[in-house]
Amino acid sequence: MRDPAAAAKALDLAGLGTLTIASLGSVIDADKRAAELLSAKARTTGLALLRLVDRTIGPVVVRAIRQALSGSPVTIAISGRTLNGAVLHVDAGLSRGEAGDGGPALFVTLMDRTEEREEIADLNRTVEHLWYTVELNPQLPWVADNDKGVTRVTERYLKMVGLAEEQALGFLGWMHVLHPEDLPRMQATVGNALMNGTPHDVRCRFKMADGSYRWMRSRAFPRRDEEGNIVRWYGYTEDIHEIVLAEIETRWAAEHDPLTGLPNRNLFNQRLDELTSRAADGLGRLGLVMLDLDHFKDVNDILGHHAGDRLLAQFAKVLQENITLQATVARLGGDEFAILLPGVEGPEAIESLVDDLFTALKTPLRLGGREFDCRASAGAAIFPLHASNASELFKHADIALYEAKNAGRGRFMSFEPAMRSKMQRRVAMINIGREAVENKRLIPFYQPQVSMETGQIVGFEALLRRRDRSGQICLPGTIAEAFNDFEVAEAIGIAMLDMVIADMIDWRNQGLEFGKMSINASAAEFRNRDFITRLTDHMDGAGIPRERLVIEVTEGVFVGRSAPMANDLITELKQAGFGISLDDFGTGYASLTHLREIPVDALKIDRSFIQDLFGDTGVDSAAIVSAIIKLGQGLGKTVVAEGIETDRQAEFLRQHGCSTGQGYLFGRPAPKSVVADLLSQTRRSA
Template identity: 45%
Template sequence: MNKRAVAEIAGGRNLVGASLWEAFPDAAESALGRHYRHAMNKGSPETFEIYYPPLSAWYEIHAVPVESGLSVFFRNINDRKLAAETARQAHNLLQTVIDSVEDLIFVKDRDGRFIFINRQITEGSSLIGKRVGDFYPPELVDVYEQADRHVISTGEVSKVEETIPIRGEPRRFQTVKVPWRRDGEIIGVIGVSRDLTERIQAEESLREGRRKLATLINSLPGLVYSADPKLLWPVTFISEGAEALTGYCAADFSNGTLDWADIVHPEDFQEFERAVSQARKDRCLFSAVYRIVTRSGEIRWVLDRGQFIYNEAGEAISLEGFVGDLTEQKQAEARIRWVAHHDALTELPNRALFNEQLDAAIRQTADSGRKMGLLFLDVDHLKHVNDTLGHDAGDALLVEVAQRLQQSVRGTDTVTRNGGDEFAVILPDIDGELGLNTIIEGILSGLEEPFSYGGHILDCRTSIGASIWPSDGSKSSDLLKQADMALHAAKSTGRGKAMLFEPEMRADAQRRASMLNHARRATEERRIEPFYQPKVLLSTGELAGFEALLRWRDPHGVLQLPSAIQAAFDDPRFAVAMGQQMQERIISDMRQWLEAGLEFGHVAVNASAAEFRRGDFAERLLDQLRIAEVPTRYLEVEVTETVFVGRGSEVVEQALQTLSAKGVRIALDDFGTDYASLSHLKKFPVDVIKIDQSFVRDLTSNPDDAAILMAVLALGRSLGLTTVAEGIETAAQAGFLQAHGCNQGQGYLFGRPAPRDLTVDLISLWKPRL
């Protein structure tokens, strides 16, 4: 050790003769002490480096065991250490910078061993000194090494795309490899690999998105377009749906052969242009419905929704939108409108369209200063056709009437079906009553010829009511009421007739309305009550029973006959309500008479067709008898033969069979009139036939009536039926009927209809009247 070194270490102290540990008391447990003891124990030289804090310097120490101890050599290496630390820090900084780069960076020697990599290539394990074959599969190794060999052999830069597994995931990279030169000699390869996976995936996703969008656009039931914003809108892009919609292929538009405006229907072009121009002015979307003319000349409806695209300067640079086919929708809407305004059977305008056209005709006639006629028509006996031959026959009759009506009127007239058997004809521009009658005569003449259906001859005649505007009213509602009144008048005087409204018809309509109002109030206030007319045994004059006849009291308590509310018997609602009240009171009266021990025989009650149509007539009536504890033998149900006619006859038959099976007697009223048929006596459970008073009235003076009476009585005897003659007013009539075997009689000769209180006395005091 030279003096300078000793002076550095001793720090100016005299170390001669001093112990090492005395000179350096902190060294015993330091690296110096460990190396010293190791050299002494091993007996061999030891070379090591230590940092000496007091001097802030590094030393290289060479300790050699000698016979008397240990010879130590110190050399100051502080400059070398500082240079190495500076190089290490520079290397670490470079490594940190390179490791922060997302690209893969590596250096290989000529043998392909990695001598430098950044952390992007691998984490947790070092590749330094290894070759790609040590950790990559053979198929990748060949690719990597082939590029390396090309760079080393040619000195050229290589750019390749390759797959590199990163943390087990194969990813696509673009790798640039350059020769690594030292002193002009190529000693290896430097490479930088950029991960293209996300970019490639994004490009593929974009391509797939574009493909899907193109598929979607070309699959739409319509077309997508982009056009030049100037008028006539030259197409710059149009989807393949153009051909299906327009008949022209997309190229016909995109190559400039056609502008979109070329196929817009001429009548719709101006409105379409206005919509597009307004949208451009307001900078908003437009939606336009218009027609186009296809290549084949077909007219199609389209819905065009579009908008203008603007550049940064605010200038319109494109018009883009979608055109959909509305043809089927428009056709469906037209069908819906047609169905909503037309009768499906006859294809005539219905009541809704009739009201619209009537108002329009009045306005038109008012402008012309002329007159207009209105006809209401009812097909005569349509119900009878439906009931006897079925609704198919009735429908055929309605269609025939509709066709004949259209053939019988002028081209400017409107024929409508307002429902059921009701038709109407609007007659604009007529010469008053004379012109109206001329048209009516043509209609009646056209309907005179019978119509053959299914081997049956059907009558096409109608009843007609007519009114004239403005003679009979200034408003359509007045005209309707007056034509309706005239129709009712025509029907009441006989079928197949036409009547023009006259002021006195209003009074008839008012009387009818008054009847219905009286009936309504009478039923609501339960002012319907039975009067009882006696029936006698003609053989003995004894009381056989009673017929209950309807009477009602007005609000003042005055008794009224059924004729005062005659119109109500044609209304099913009132007919049922009045029948129910009669039955309730009759059963209540019978219960009281039974409790009083009175022998009244039986009570006959009339039942209408409307009551049977409800379907539960028999069950309801039997329930009332059961609840009142009135035996069924005391009740007789009278029906006229009209209830048997029609499709509801099966309901009537079932009800009568039910009543008969429970002991209720069934009487056929007004026998010999209207729809009398001997088959009814066979088909239905009839116990009694009542001979209409029209045959009794003149039997002593009219041989024909007498002959009919004797025939009916003989029929009753042969069938085992009870016969009852109505309207007996004289002893001579009673004597004739008795002599020819009539079982029972009814009429003023035996007693007038009486209220329940007087009936009690009548039963108690009855004496034979013959």
């Protein structure tokens, strides 16, 4: 028979605690180690111990007890709590034994596994955390090495791209999913990373299981051993499709015109620089065509900006449909468009292209159910034939465009060196005009208008003069181009009006009678409805009757599509009480039409006809002058002859019934002080 003391010592050395349970209701018999494991300081029963077992394994424990009592020993893992509530994990060996009274009992050996099981549980929780980190993260990790390529991918990745694992692994796995256009970039990126051992980061399109492509970001980082050798590559693939689409949309919006969808000035400048550099490197040519819609501002003024926008969109469509060569068609702003033509042969090729475009534009465009005539002007330059760099190419094409518009619009011109000098003079005139306004170098001179019957002064015409930096008085011709620049021309008109009305107030305060004052209005002023408001506010503010101010207009304000607006403004001026005089009468193409359509008070016979009276210049204009006078009389208009320099001219005009004269014979243009002296003398003689 086995020695119980020896057995107990052996169990203790093995780290085992033992206990004997005669029945569920009886008190257990536990050795010291078992009592410590169970925290059983007091006597306890088998039923109390069974209640400490984790409920999830309760049935398993009951079955094991029955098996052991039937004579078949069993070892199971039991989790639960000690009598004082601490977590306990044990391996329990169950077998049939004898109670102290010789009856059957359950003999249990306990091996403490709490620390080990808690470590395993903690490790499992870490593994679970890492698993969910991978599964729930949008990034799809993969592993690769230098010899085999990709060795591991996630199940999610395989489902996403619709590949079997063996297809996705190795060096060629990506070839099954990459967009063909992106494959060279990926190969170059990965090749560089493998060669240099550096991380890589690349964007490309992956083919999905449904056949569509999505933008993905692939990144990889090397792991090295202690000697610095790469032992693994760890990377991930991340879906960035929506981000890339948003970037593409943002970039498109930054580089394209929202109205026409064409490249805007930013993208045009970028391509201009790129194509010019490419042409220079390859000894090629680059053509640039600049286009403007003719009279586009008139469309906005007359029909509204909505109609102007539709016209621009239609014009852009015509450009895209008719420019079939490899080209960049861009809208630079407003009604300004440009065409970049790489590899163009010469000016003749560009002219042919523009001719085809102009032919297409002859078909009226439809805007809001009505047909609208659309015309454009174009200028071109070629690199390196006309320019040595991108900036110069743009400048010279723009100069050619200006010359085309200045020559009558609806035309095409190719750059010529002489145009540059002409443009420089034009820019200089505009700058001088702007500077004269800003530094108050403009001054009005006044030329008297007299009654041809009595010789008395009936009014004056205010004429623009400019004092240069040396103090010399200059004629308007020195800044002639400034009147074609709407901004500067309007500024000049405002400055003149301010000075003329100030002089009129001063003469009135001196008791000097100056009659009616004529001022010239530029085409620019007739394109701005503020012109009427400015006139009425100034005259009313000065307390001078509006009929004392006569607005002189030339037929230039009626040219083109601005004619309806000009007619309306002149009608409003007349209704507001201002006088209207048609200047340079007889030199235009539709003078009779204008007389019929606008409320003109006076006709001014152009000075060229007066100079040609009696054939002094080889052409006798006497018949024309007399006809104009009779026409004015028949229409009830005042007729003013300007440029009268001789008594013979004056007598002819007087005999034929001309009512008013103006010219050197009666007085040269003079500043305010001279006019005051003249009016003072007239008052004393009266």
